[in-house]
Amino acid sequence: MSNWRIRDFHSSDMDGILHLWESLKADNVDPVYALSEVLASCEKDHAVVAVQGEQVVGAAVGRAAHDQGWIVFLATLPEFRGRGIGTSLLAAVENRMTPHGLNKLSALMPESETRVEAFLGRGFLLKQNLHYFERTIPVQRQELEPLSQLGGRILARDLWENVAGMRREKELLERRLVLPLAEADLADQFGVVPPRAVVLFGPPGTGKTTFAKAIASRLEWPFVEVFPSRLASDPKGLAGALRETFLEIAELEHAVVFIDEVEEIASQRSGEPPSPLQGVTNELLKIIPAFREQPGRLLVCATNFIRALDTAFLRHGRFDYVIPIGLPDVHAREAMWQRFIPASVVDSVDVALLVSRTEGFSPADIEYAARSASQRALEKAVYTADAAGAGASSGGAVPASNARKGPVTQDYLDAIADTRTTVSDEVHQDFLEDIDSLARV
Template sequence: MNWLIHDYREDDLASVVHLIDTTADLGQESVFSLAECISALTSRQPAVVAVHRGEPIGTALAHVSGGRAWVMRIAIAPAWRGRGLASALLMELERRLVEARVHRIAYVLAEEEMLGEGLRKAGYTRRPAVAYFEKTEPATGTTANLLEELGGRLLSGGLWDRVAGMESEKNLIERRIVLPLAEPERAARHDVIPPRAITLFGPPGTGKTTFARAIASRLGWPFVELLPSRLADEGNLAAALRSAFARISELERVLVFIDEVEEIAPVRSAGTDSAMYGVTNELLKLIPGFRERDERLLVCATNSIRSLDPAFLRPGRFDYLIPIGTPDATARAAIWSRYSAGRNTVDLDALVEASELFTPADIEHAARIASQAAFERDSADAGAHTGDYLSALRQCRPTVTPAAIAEFNADITTHARL
């Protein structure tokens, strides 16, 4: 990514207006006039601007009325077309609109053009009569207030496409989890019952939380994370779990995520604390009720699946137990390509070889160190080079050890259910 996207500022006005005006004849026309766009900008309607080396190269702006937002224009400098900038601008604009509690996002094209296909991929639906694209977000009012109370939110679109590497895990989750939930009628024709609860297991930092968030983004469902530590702060953890699931049941659709679930569903034994025993029992009773409703998914994650109570993992409660391991060479190449922005001067093979056993989080940390080194050097070169990345890798220690990998592989044999 060679650009930075920020909220529109007053001193952007001249350059943004110039960008909108000069791109109007390049297939980026809109039913909104330039004067209307200027009026929206000066009245502080939501807008974002992409810059490269201090120069604006793209913009997206909207007008909010009631619970609906109209995307007025996405303007891209000619040299930056076809490089993913339009999607990035739309995603950032959507994120701000969702935070503003907008219920529907609409885009009206002057005529059919290439942007229409991009809007379809971003989750918009074309309506009859004109090239009118609309995207529905969670309702405002009681539902939105309940979601806010639960600490939940609608995640920005496109998170699924931004999961770099890990293609085998991504393809499995797409086929087993996402498609049956996204296309229930098609699933019903083939007697496929959409999953209601899954567990992701694997070493820390391998992307279990990222996958959970990406699934919610892909489905367009609200994402609610239940934190055991926060629930415990309410005093009675079992009662807090019961109350949280009762409130969640009022939502029309939702993905519920519980990370480090071993904290509330550990293996029970004769020496198990009675209070924790009660918490595990409560969760075991709540899951069947959760499974009775359509358009909801419980995703649990754990670093140690062998630490979970066997009754918690049985098929009647969880449809799939999916391993999420460290990225293989192909996945590491994809991740490094993302962080190095595809620069030909970066030796991806060297980085892949030097980052064996590194998790996606480890690679991100190393990439940040390399970018910081390039920033402090501030040479004429654009971005970090191979030496910066290799130096950063030497400063980092992989989260996952060979012993942890051996344990994980054993857990796949013993516990995985795909």
């Protein structure tokens, strides 16, 4: 007669689960599921333990999802192995999961695990030629609520790849920012301190916000945008609300924090009496050093008018890099046109001509011209007299299927001619001078 018995898991058994976990690690077995997952399933899913007296000598933990069940943990203390405890634990946890309508019960075992008799004895089949894929979700469940309260979000993983052109800027951001943050251990090995705060500056519409989002996407960190205009209505005042927001951000494990048009709250301090915004600037200058002490975070500030920023704001020790984001070059403009022109007609459009005609255009200008050309072409296809036929005589629109299939080169040229560029020659020249005097890359 055995001197052990099986019962449901109790919260007081947590130390026993930890002891079982440590016994596996001592045998050089690396469990598939993390300890935190196992402990969470013990409390919320299905768990049974084998006990001798008051000692936990074995445990099985299962999790059900729809009609599929998974064994996330099975362990027996070394001195109790070979007594059939594992098979009995599997039977007990299956009995508790079956009422949930399971069609299949599965288990993943590390390759180093040799004690599979419990599974075989319970009727499990060993599947050959399978690959196990695993992906860690970047934001943990406990962070979702504070992230939502901050208005933060997880951006699509392909955002970085979808930034058309701007190859030089992407390469610079990849090397200076993404690499040391994504490979923190490797950076530490080389004595590289990961960046904590950067300024992106450049003319309006050059993609500074897009790059900030793309950095968050590339790192798979939550993106939190701080809107000073919204904080200004807070009863605590803008400075107080700004301080409170950054305290809440400190609760997140990782975050890319973005402040656009930062010159609105960090402009040159001058005048007697002091401007009301000087208190906000002072508060921000205090926040940044504290922010820099927290790993796993990056502050990205963007400005169209870097000359307006307070000189103390940009000094070394607050921002690691001051990076220019300028107008797209020939290669970047070509990539943007290739992206915006419909695939069905791109081979028939003179892209090289569009590239040459849009020198001095910002990414936003090019996108606007491309969308405008598509809209014009659609209207021509539906409403022009050439395509009207019987539909025009009855006052109705002609189906687009009877007309041409997309924009042509002339549609794009017309749209380009009607597009008012965002960046003037004077603004662009000032930007080039700012690169020489203020950029830090």
